[in-house]
Amino acid sequence: DVRGEVLTELDNGLQTHIQSIIQAELSVLKDKGANQAAVIVLERGSEFWNLRAMIGSSDFEGQDGQVNGALAIHDAGSVLKPFLYALAVQEMGLRPGHLIDDSEYVITDSIRKETYAPRNHDLKFSGTITVREALAGSRNIPAVRLIERLGAQRFYDLLKSAGFEHMQEPARDYGPSLALGTGGATLFEVTLLY
Numbered sequence: 001d002v003r004g005e006v007l008t009e010l011d012n013g014l015q016t017h018i019q020s021i022i023q024a025e026l027s028v029l030k031d032k033g034a035n036q037a038a039v040i041v042l043e044r045g046s047e048f049w050n051l052r053a054m055i056g057s058s059d060f061e062g063q064d065g066q067v068n069g070a071l072a073i074h075d076a077g078s079v080l081k082p083f084l085y086a087l088a089v090q091e092m093g094l095r096p097g098h099l100i101d102d103s104e105y106v107i108t109d110s111i112r113k114e115t116y117a118p119r120n121h122d123l124k125f126s127g128t129i130t131v132r133e134a135l136a137g138s139r140n141i142p143a144v145r146l147i148e149r150l151g152a153q154r155f156y157d158l159l160k161s162a163g164f165e166h167m168q169e170p171a172r173d174y175g176p177s178l179a180l181g182t183g184g185a186t187l188f189e190v191t192l193l194y
Contacts, residue, residue: 014041014053022058038069040191049192070188073166076181078138079190083162084155084179085135088146091154096132100142103127107148107176116176118144140180147179159183162193 022037041053056068088094103125107116120126120140126133134142147155155178156171167174167183174183 008051010054011052015055018053018055022055026058035063036069038187040070040187042191054188071186073184073186076183076185076190078140078143078181080159080181080185080193081135081138081143081179083158083193084143084146084150085131087155087158088150091150094131094146096130098131099128100131100134101127101145102129102134102139102142105141105145107144109175118177118180143179144176147176152176152178155179156183159193162189164189 018039018041022039026034026037035058037055037058039053039055040051043050043052054070056070056072057066060066085094102120105118108114109116118140121138125141126137126139129137129139129142131142133139152175153171156167156174159178160167164183164185166186166189171178
């Protein structure tokens, strides 16, 4: 049970249309190394989710075509950050204009005798920025600072309650990098969460 009942009522016309969009987009992205795509289309019913279309690969007969990318677990990256920020809004009263620190940050795990130093995708620091800027710019360090304040367990609990059943390790094992998607996600889970 993933956040309620999910019924399957695939729409062949929609499925065919999405497949043609995927092929067109992949032809444009081919020189960048893109060769696969997955799509989930859900429609909210009064008591359940209705799965209208699901494409797990761009070519079922091609290389890796029989791997369903819509159900495969991938690194979630920044796609979960909006939910971390929403949790902080709900539980800490965080607002878009509040300031957050995007400077070098090192976390020391005294039990494991390890350190963790998150980095932003551009390897730069922005200093003090607003929460709005941190989320819009997908800044990693502010997200890690935020999950440290909330607690990785609280964010982990949110993801588990949303149906992220593949995460089998305790929240402590994922640690603050859970804010950056290290727990992984499937496209189906992320679609339901959004």
